[in-house]
Amino acid sequence: MSKTINSFPEVLTIAGTDSGGGAGIMADLKTFQARHVFGTAVVVAVTAQNTLDVQASKLMPQSLINAQFAAIAEDFQIRACKTGMLGNSNRVRAVVQNLKKYNFGPIIVDPVMIAKGGTALLSEEAIVTVKRELLPLATLITPNIPEAEKLTGQHIENKVDFQKTARILQNLGAQNVLIKGGHQNSDTVSDYVLLANQTHFWLTKPRTHTNCTHGTGDTISACITAELAHGADLATAIRCGKNYVTATIEHPIQVGHGHGPLNHWA
Ligand code: PLP
Numbered sequence: 001m002s003k004t005i006n007s008f009p010e011v012l013t014i015a016g017t018d019s020g021g022g023a024g025i026m027a028d029l030k031t032f033q034a035r036h037v038f039g040t041a042v043v044v045a046v047t048a049q050n051t052l053d054v055q056a057s058k059l060m061p062q063s064l065i066n067a068q069f070a071a072i073a074e075d076f077q078i079r080a081c082k083t084g085m086l087g088n089s090n091r092v093r094a095v096v097q098n099l100k101k102y103n104f105g106p107i108i109v110d111p112v113m114i115a116k117g118g119t120a121l122l123s124e125e126a127i128v129t130v131k132r133e134l135l136p137l138a139t140l141i142t143p144n145i146p147e148a149e150k151l152t153g154q155h156i157e158n159k160v161d162f163q164k165t166a167r168i169l170q171n172l173g174a175q176n177v178l179i180k181g182g183h184q185n186s187d188t189v190s191d192y193v194l195l196a197n198q199t200h201f202w203l204t205k206p207r208t209h210t211n212c213t214h215g216t217g218d219t220i221s222a223c224i225t226a227e228l229a230h231g232a233d234l235a236t237a238i239r240c241g242k243n244y245v246t247a248t249i250e251h252p253i254q255v256g257h258g259h260g261p262l263n264h265w266a
Pocket of ligand 1: 015016017018023024025047084085112114115116117121213214215216217218259
């Protein structure tokens with residue numbers, strides 16, 4: 001009897017590690033596993049962190065970033081990829097050059113800037129580089145409110161502000177935009193989606209009051225990446241990402257003593 005050989009779509013995350021296992025590449029790989037895709041990773045930064053804080057971090061040499069891209073391109077057929085923590089301008093440029101060199105399918109840009117504990121994961125000078133060089137490559141950009149405000153200079157308070165800001169992000173070159181509303185002070189969390197064809201919609205869920213939300217941004221963008229690799233259309237992939245991240249928050253697990261990680265078994 002011949003054995004069945006399983007195959008899974010191959011995906012890539014380009015980001016930073018979290019030694020505490022809750023965010024960054026670790027959250028991406030856990031999400032990829034749960035969503036039935038095979039995850040590969042280009043490590044741009046290594047962080048020493050746990051659920052309490054980020055204690056140290058180091059960016060990888062550009063030559064090692066390039067070598068990781070080359071190794072992946074040589075052997076895998078990447079169907080979709082995402083970016084996370086990129087550190088500084090030089091690393092953003094290195095990632096942009098590699099994304100232009102290789103075809104890794106749709107590019108989901110999670111413009112990670114500051115960890116929940118307040119540590120900068122992207123230098124101020126790199127925000128301009130992200131805006132000028134990375135955004136034009138983005139199939140989808142997935143900022144939270146502070147990130148969207150930094151990228152556009154637009155203050156977000158009400159629904160009209162979300163819509164204006166999403167349009168500015170499109171004008172900067174991102175084809176599709178998801179602005180996550182988790183930082184608003186409300187009983188529901190509303191995310192705004194503006195697609196390339198100008199279709200737009202809101203995704204609203206009741207807020208779960210918990211401090212176990214470490215890695216939510218990584219997780220939603222990783223889930224969207226996985227669903228695109230499975231062949232879903234973008235609107236369906238985004239809805240799936242929102243449902244997945246909501247489920248991981250709704251059933252907290254007891255790990256560490258600070259901002260706990262998400263429940264990828266949920
Ligand atoms: N550490 C790394 C390496 C990350 O990529 C991220 C978020 O993208 C964080 C920490 C921050 O996670 P959070 O703000 O969800 O606690």
